[in-house]
Amino acid sequence: MDILQRLGRFLDRPGFPWKRLIVGFSLGQYLFESFLSLRQYKVLQQKKPPKALEGEVSQEVFDKSQAYGRAKAKFGFVSSLYDQVQNYGIIYYDLLPQLWALTGVWLVRYVPEKYAGEIVHTLIFFFTYNIITTVLNLPTAYYGTFVLEEKYGFNKSTVKLWLMDMIKGQALMVVFGAPLLSGFLAIVQKTGNQFFYYLWLFSIVVQMFAITIYPIFILPLFNKLSPLEEGKLKTGVEALAKKLKFPLSELYVIDGSKRSAHSNAYFYGLPWKKHIVIYDTLIEKSETEEVVAVLAHELGHWSLGHTTKLLGIAQFHMFYIFALFSVFINNRSLYQSFGFHKDFPIIIGFILFSDALSPMDTVVKLLMNILSRTFEFQADEFAVKLGYSTDLAKSLIKLQIQNLSTMDADWMYSSYHFSHPILPERLGALGWYGSDEKADGKEMNSEKPIKASDREL
Numbered sequence: 054m055d056i057l058q059r060l061g062r063f064l065d066r067p068g069f070p071w072k073r074l075i076v077g078f079s080l081g082q083y084l085f086e087s088f089l090s091l092r093q094y095k096v097l098q099q100k101k102p103p104k105a106l107e108g109e110v111s112q113e114v115f116d117k118s119q120a121y122g123r124a125k126a127k128f129g130f131v132s133s134l135y136d137q138v139q140n141y142g143i144i145y146y147d148l149l150p151q152l153w154a155l156t157g158v159w160l161v162r163y164v165p166e167k168y169a170g171e172i173v174h175t176l177i178f179f180f181t182y183n184i185i186t187t188v189l190n191l192p193t194a195y196y197g198t199f200v201l202e203e204k205y206g207f208n209k210s211t212v213k214l215w216l217m218d219m220i221k222g223q224a225l226m227v228v229f230g231a232p233l234l235s236g237f238l239a240i241v242q243k244t245g246n247q248f249f250y251y252l253w254l255f256s257i258v259v260q261m262f263a264i265t266i267y268p269i270f271i272l273p274l275f276n277k278l279s280p281l282e283e284g285k286l287k288t289g290v291e292a293l294a295k296k297l298k299f300p301l302s303e304l305y306v307i308d309g310s311k312r313s314a315h316s317n318a319y320f321y322g323l324p325w326k327k328h329i330v331i332y333d334t335l336i337e338k339s340e341t342e343e344v345v346a347v348l349a350h351e352l353g354h355w356s357l358g359h360t361t362k363l364l365g366i367a368q369f370h371m372f373y374i375f376a377l378f379s380v381f382i383n384n385r386s387l388y389q390s391f392g393f394h395k396d397f398p399i400i401i402g403f404i405l406f407s408d409a410l411s412p413m414d415t416v417v418k419l420l421m422n423i424l425s426r427t428f429e430f431q432a433d434e435f436a437v438k439l440g441y442s443t444d445l446a447k448s449l450i451k452l453q454i455q456n457l458s459t460m461d462a463d464w465m466y467s468s469y470h471f472s473h474p475i476l477p478e479r480l481g482a483l484g485w486y487g488s489d490e491k492a493d494g495k496e497m498n499s500e501k502p503i504k505a506s507d508r509e510l
Contacts, residue, residue, distance in 0.1 A: 058246060061380040064387075071390035075408045076144060082411055083137045086469075090126055090133075093466040097122040103461045105477035105485075109450050110460070121205045121457040128201055132193045139189060149401060150392035152185075153178055157396075172238045175400045176231055183226060187219070202313070205457060210312040221274050233259060234400075241382070241399050249375035256371050261323075268321060268328065278305040278330065286336065289345040290329065293439075297356050303328045310334050315456050318347050320355070327355075338455055343448035346441035353435030359428045366424075370417065374410070381406040418469070425472040430482055437483060446485040449476060 101107070102115040110118075143149060156178040160169050164177075198215060202208035210218075240255055241248045272278065281287045281304040294301035302322065309317065309332035316335040322328045329351075335344060354360055381387060387405055388397045436445045453460065453476050462475050474482075 057376060057380050061383060064380065065384045066386050067389075069386045069390070071387045071405070071409070072144060075405070075411075076141065078411050079137070079140055079408065082415060083133065085415075086133065087130070089463070089466045089469055090129060092463040094123065094126050096461050096463050096466075097126060097459075099461065103477045105480055106460055109480075110454060114454050114457075115460060117205070118454075118457045118460055122459050124201055124204070128193075128197060132197075135193060139186075144391070147392040149404070152182060153393070153396065153398060153401065156181055171242070171398060172235050175238055175398060176234060178398075179230070179234060179400060180227060184223070187223070207314045207457075208312075209310055209314060214312070218275060225271065225274075238399055246379065249372070249379045252375045253368075253372045256375075257368065264321065264323060276311065277308045279308075280304065281306050281331065286341045286344055289341060290348055293345060293349060293352065294329075296439075297352055299352055299355060300325050300327050301329060302326045305330045306333050306336065307331070308333055310337075316452055318344070318351060320351060334455075335452075339448055339451055340444075342441075342444045343451065346436060346444035346448050347452075349436040349439050349441045350432045350445060353432035354428060357428070357431055357435060359432065363428075366421075377410065378403060378406050381409065422468065422470070422472050426474050429473050429479070433479055433483060442483055442485075446480055446483050449479060 097119050099119065102110055102112075106115070153174075157174060159177055160174045164173055195215075198208055198210060199212070236255060237252065240251045244251045268278075281290075287304055290304055291301065293299075305328060307330050309315070314334055316332050316338060318329070318331045318335055320327050320329045329348065331344065331348075335347070339347075382399065382402045383397075384402070385397065387409075388394075388401065391401075391405060393401060433445065436442070452458070458476070460476060462471065467475060473479075
């Protein structure tokens with residue numbers, strides 16, 4: 054597109070302070086998110102549950118949930134500051150050009166000349182940079198798992214398992230990342246100014262490939278999937294799938310308890326062949342009808358076309374990112390501002406472009422969360438129409454208690470960070486009357502029905 058090329062030439066201004074601009078973007082985003090976190094921290098200091106939950110959770114559960122939320126918030130303040138310092142150090146000390154030069158020396162010294170091009174150089178640079186950042190983030194990753202999650206009873210992993218997961222992740226990064234990154238670079242090199250069309254098509258193929266191979270080759274490296282045993286739950290889920298004409302292929306139970314006490318359920322697969330995965334922790338801590346109600350909500354996303362709409366939005370988002378990248382890829386002033394005066398590597402251009410795009414991504418994140426919360430309300434309504442209103446409400450309360458999820462939130466913080474409505478909002482939309490006794494994480498006894506006509510939508 055000529056307009057993109059003209060825009061690219063307009064933005065390539067010698068001496069333009071790209072470094073100060075991008076550092077300013079990063080600092081501004083950090084301060085904004087810290088401001089939101091402080092607002093949320095005040096909510097986490099409240100002593101009483103929201104009015105909608107006063108009859109649903111005990112004071113003990115609410116206090117523990119608030120304490121967990123405050124602990125995560127404090128950890129978030131420290132980890133985000135640590136990330137900001139890292140980012141500033143990399144930029145201020147020109148570590149990117151230094152690392153590029155160092156890996157260039159390795160390239161000349163250890164790689165045969167016929168292979169010593171930009172693609173191989175980029176692979177060496179990328180994997181070296183990834184190892185460095187992984188090591189730098191080890192302290193916060195360890196604390197989050199073995200101190201914070203351990204303290205509140207969620208961590209089930211061992212140090213050995215944690216390290217093995219990390220090693221497997223790095224190995225997968227090499228096995229799959231090398232050909233994907235090579236393909237990315239080759240497309241940019243060979244297709245000229247219109248490379249973003251081909252990159253977009255390439256990304257679609259990669260996504261379809263990932264959907265196919267992930268459950269077969271990657272997921273089993275970390276978790277065990279077992280067919281759901283015959284019984285009431287399997288019969289209920291299969292009946293629900295048949296009623297909705299959901300193309301169910303397999304029903305699995307995943308050993309989520311191997312690493313965490315958190316609960317979940319999801320489905321994946323190609324349009325004509327879907328698989329449902331239920332965490333063993335969800336089955337263990339919920340009644341059969343409640344698990345089916347959760348899946349009714351999840352299948353509501355499929356039936357209402359939410360997954361297709363989000364996929365379409367994701368493709369559009371990917372296309373406009375690649376199109377905008379074409380504006381910056383030849384911007385010499387951007388490279389030079391960050392210490393690249395002789396070499397102008399594609400991967401560096403993409404990294405710097407991504408940093409420059411951060412304000413726009415913040416807006417996209419906000420809009421996507423608004424859309425996602427709308428979809429969650431619609432999926433809840435879908436489950437209600439199927440007759441699962443009471444069981445869904447009870448299940449949501451149980452999951453909230455089991456996961457010690459945030460029970461209230463500052464409106465600005467939730468708008469920016471939460472892809473799901475908070476529990477009081479969802480119970481209000483469900484028209485939940487309340488149980489006969491406060492929930493303490495054990496079985497609830499309420500059998501009082503919810504009428505669809507009483508829902509607040």
